[in-house]
Each structure stands twice: as structure tokens, then as C-alpha cells.
Amino acid sequence: MIIVLSVALIFAAIMNIILLRRRRERLQVFYNVEPKTTSLLSLVESQINSKQQSFSDEVLFGINAWIRFNYRLLMMGPSKAKTFMYILFGTVACIFLNHKYLNYDIYVVIPVGLFVSIAAICIIRKKKLKTEFYANFPEALNIITGLIASGYAITTTFKNCANSVEGIVGETFKEMNDRLEVGDSVENVMLNSYMQLPFPEYYFFILTVMVNLDSGGELKEIFGRLSKMLTNNRIMAKTRDGKTAELRMTMYILGVMPFLFILVLRFVSETNYNLLMSTDGGRYILYYVIGSVTFGFLLIRNWISKII
Structure with a gap:
């Protein structure tokens, strides 16, 4: 972290x-x-x-x-x-x-x-x-x-x-x-x-x-x-x-979905949730999810800002 x-x-x-x-x-x-x-x-x-x-x-x-x-x-x-x-x-x-x-x-x-x-x-x-x-x-x-x-x-x-x-x-x-x-x-x-x-x-x-x-x-x-x-x-x-309202709303929904899935995973399968949060391999996956979502959000936002 x-x-x-x-x-x-x-x-x-x-x-x-x-x-x-x-x-x-x-x-x-x-x-x-x-x-x-x-x-x-x-x-x-x-x-x-x-x-x-x-x-x-x-x-x-x-x-x-x-x-x-x-x-x-x-x-x-x-x-x-x-x-x-x-x-x-x-x-x-x-x-x-x-x-x-x-x-x-x-x-x-x-x-x-x-x-x-x-x-x-x-x-x-x-x-x-x-x-x-x-x-x-x-x-x-x-x-x-x-x-x-x-x-x-x-x-x-x-x-x-x-x-x-x-x-x-x-x-x-x-x-x-x-x-x-x-x-x-x-x-x-x-x-x-x-x-x-x-x-x-x-x-x-x-x-x-x-x-x-x-x-x-x-x-x-x-x-x-x-x-x-x-x-x-x-x-x-x-x-x-x-x-671009529809595109921005889609971007927000897709960006939130991985984190909602992790939250749901805690209640559905606590074993898999602990594997994701408590092990080195699981945390690397979590870091990848955060980095990819952040990078994609910034990239799409930059593209939208250039639209006239």
C-alpha cells in the first residue's frame, strides 16, 4: 500500500x-x-x-x-x-x-x-x-x-x-x-x-x-x-x-462496480475476501484494480475534455 x-x-x-x-x-x-x-x-x-x-x-x-x-x-x-x-x-x-x-x-x-x-x-x-x-x-x-x-x-x-x-x-x-x-x-x-x-x-x-x-x-x-x-x-x-452525459455515467458505473463486487464478496464469501485482503497475491490484485480503474478514469476524462 x-x-x-x-x-x-x-x-x-x-x-x-x-x-x-x-x-x-x-x-x-x-x-x-x-x-x-x-x-x-x-x-x-x-x-x-x-x-x-x-x-x-x-x-x-x-x-x-x-x-x-x-x-x-x-x-x-x-x-x-x-x-x-x-x-x-x-x-x-x-x-x-x-x-x-x-x-x-x-x-x-x-x-x-x-x-x-x-x-x-x-x-x-x-x-x-x-x-x-x-x-x-x-x-x-x-x-x-x-x-x-x-x-x-x-x-x-x-x-x-x-x-x-x-x-x-x-x-x-x-x-x-x-x-x-x-x-x-x-x-x-x-x-x-x-x-x-x-x-x-x-x-x-x-x-x-x-x-x-x-x-x-x-x-x-x-x-x-x-x-x-x-x-x-x-x-x-x-x-x-x-x-457525453451517457458516456460519463457509464464510466462512473463501471468504475464503481469492482469495488462494489469486493464489498459484496465480504458477505457472500468471507474466505475469498480474506484471501484478497490478507495475502500478498490478493493485495497485488487489489492494487491492480485500483490502478487500472484510476488510469482508465483519467484517460476517458481526458478524452471527454477534448470533445467540442
């Missing part, structure tokens, strides 16, 4: 490092912009140049960024006590299920229970964050576009978005406005906000804002196109979900 957990953790860490490196590559676009004078982009360029590090440093940076992002997800919500109670309840549930069905050592079950509980909370809140972003960010773009058309500067529109938009998007704009009012630099505010909303559309938004602050541009038209693109993407996502 420890070997399987270690392999799973290493695989998850590698995947997150790859995703974080891709996110950092997006910010390299600032490096390719050549400003004519000393400007905000030149400051961003120097900041990016200062982060050119060795591979080991990049790995450590990626792990640190991944931990920080998941920590923010873990701390989301009005009550930190509820988060702690969820983690405690999940750990206790893992200990109870292990005592009743698996009989692994307690020093293995407690770390696994903590990891599973924290991972489940982060996944649920990440999904909630994504839903709130795509639901509220188009509204923020419409507000910004209208204010810019009325002659407002782009940095003065953040306060209106903070007062009008709900959810994490409004909170992010409020934090940006507060930091700008106390004199923080625009590039730091933008880059830190991207860490809170790590979405491609928001990246394009902050890139457009930072370029406009230096060289000017037709923000109304650009933000209008971005808002239209977000709306079209939501329509296509709903269409995709509707067309």
Missing part, C-alpha cells in the same frame, strides 16, 4: 509540475515584448529574467507554487473551522473503513486519510472556483468594457467590479483595488491575481491590461471579443456535457 501511495504521489507531483511549468511559459510572453521605453513590461521582463533558474530550482518553485495554490483552495470559505472538521471527519471515516474492511496498520491509514480528505476538499473547491470564474468573469468584462467606453481608466474599473461582481472574481478585483490604493505596483498586483485565478482567459486579460498601460490599445473591442469567446465556450461546454 505504501509503494502504491508513493507512486501515486510521485505521479501527481510530476503532473502538477508540468502544469505549473506550462503556466510559467504563458508568462514568458511578457519577455518577448520589446518596450520602447522603460515601462511596466520592462519591469516584468526583469522579474522573469531573475527567475531563470536551474531545473532543480524550477522543480522546487513548481512544488512551492502548487502547495500555495492548494493552500488557498483549502482556506477558501467563510469558516476555517469547518475545513478542519471536514478533514477530521474524512480521516476518522478512513480509519473506520480500514478497521472494518482492510485492516492496514494505523500509521499508514492516518496519513492516507489526511491526504485523501485534503485532496477531496481541494478538488471540490477547485471545481467550485472554476464554475464561479466562468459564471462571473464575463459580467466583470462587461462592466469594465462599459466603464472604459465612458472614459474611465482601466485601473479605476476594478473597484466597480469589486462592488458589482460576486464570488471569487469580485474578491480578486477587490484585493487588486486595495493593493493599488496603497501604492503596490500594477505588475505585482496583476501577477499575484493570476495566481488566484489561473485560467487562460484571465491570463489574456491581464496581458492585455499590462500592454495597454504601456502602449495603449482598443480595449473595448478586445474585451468585447473576450467576453463573446467566454460565452461561446460556455455554450460549447454545455453542449459537450449534454452529448
Whole structure:
């Protein structure tokens, strides 16, 4: 069990490092912009140049960024006590299920229970964050576009978005406005906000804002196109979900069936159940079932995400 957990953790860490490196590559676009004078982009360029590090440093940076992002997800919500109670309840549930069905050592079950509980909370809140972003960010773009058309500067529109938009998007704009009012630099505010909303559309938004602050541009038209693109993407996502609903339900049912069969086996044939759970050969079979179901679930989910 420890070997399987270690392999799973290493695989998850590698995947997150790859995703974080891709996110950092997006910010390299600032490096390719050549400003004519000393400007905000030149400051961003120097900041990016200062982060050119060795591979080991990049790995450590990626792990640190991944931990920080998941920590923010873990701390989301009005009550930190509820988060702690969820983690405690999940750990206790893992200990109870292990005592009743698996009989692994307690020093293995407690770390696994903590990891599973924290991972489940982060996944649920990440999904909630994504839903709130795509639901509220188009509204923020419409507000910004209208204010810019009325002659407002782009940095003065953040306060209106903070007062009008709900959810994490409004909170992010409020934090940006507060930091700008106390004199923080625009590039730091933008880059830190991207860490809170790590979405491609928001990246394009902050890139457009930072370029406009230096060289000017037709923000109304650009933000209008971005808002239209977000709306079209939501329509296509709903269409995709509707067309793949049967496939996803089949995937969930097939994924649960092996574990339901093992549960039924405990009551139908306890001898075979003990052979599966208490012997090395049986546990290898169990690990294979868990690994194959997890791999198949991730593979099919990746295919579905590519369907338009």
C-alpha cells in the first residue's frame, strides 16, 4: 500500500509540475515584448529574467507554487473551522473503513486519510472556483468594457467590479483595488491575481491590461471579443456535457462496480475476501484494480475534455 501511495504521489507531483511549468511559459510572453521605453513590461521582463533558474530550482518553485495554490483552495470559505472538521471527519471515516474492511496498520491509514480528505476538499473547491470564474468573469468584462467606453481608466474599473461582481472574481478585483490604493505596483498586483485565478482567459486579460498601460490599445473591442469567446465556450461546454452525459455515467458505473463486487464478496464469501485482503497475491490484485480503474478514469476524462 505504501509503494502504491508513493507512486501515486510521485505521479501527481510530476503532473502538477508540468502544469505549473506550462503556466510559467504563458508568462514568458511578457519577455518577448520589446518596450520602447522603460515601462511596466520592462519591469516584468526583469522579474522573469531573475527567475531563470536551474531545473532543480524550477522543480522546487513548481512544488512551492502548487502547495500555495492548494493552500488557498483549502482556506477558501467563510469558516476555517469547518475545513478542519471536514478533514477530521474524512480521516476518522478512513480509519473506520480500514478497521472494518482492510485492516492496514494505523500509521499508514492516518496519513492516507489526511491526504485523501485534503485532496477531496481541494478538488471540490477547485471545481467550485472554476464554475464561479466562468459564471462571473464575463459580467466583470462587461462592466469594465462599459466603464472604459465612458472614459474611465482601466485601473479605476476594478473597484466597480469589486462592488458589482460576486464570488471569487469580485474578491480578486477587490484585493487588486486595495493593493493599488496603497501604492503596490500594477505588475505585482496583476501577477499575484493570476495566481488566484489561473485560467487562460484571465491570463489574456491581464496581458492585455499590462500592454495597454504601456502602449495603449482598443480595449473595448478586445474585451468585447473576450467576453463573446467566454460565452461561446460556455455554450460549447454545455453542449459537450449534454452529448457525453451517457458516456460519463457509464464510466462512473463501471468504475464503481469492482469495488462494489469486493464489498459484496465480504458477505457472500468471507474466505475469498480474506484471501484478497490478507495475502500478498490478493493485495497485488487489489492494487491492480485500483490502478487500472484510476488510469482508465483519467484517460476517458481526458478524452471527454477534448470533445467540442
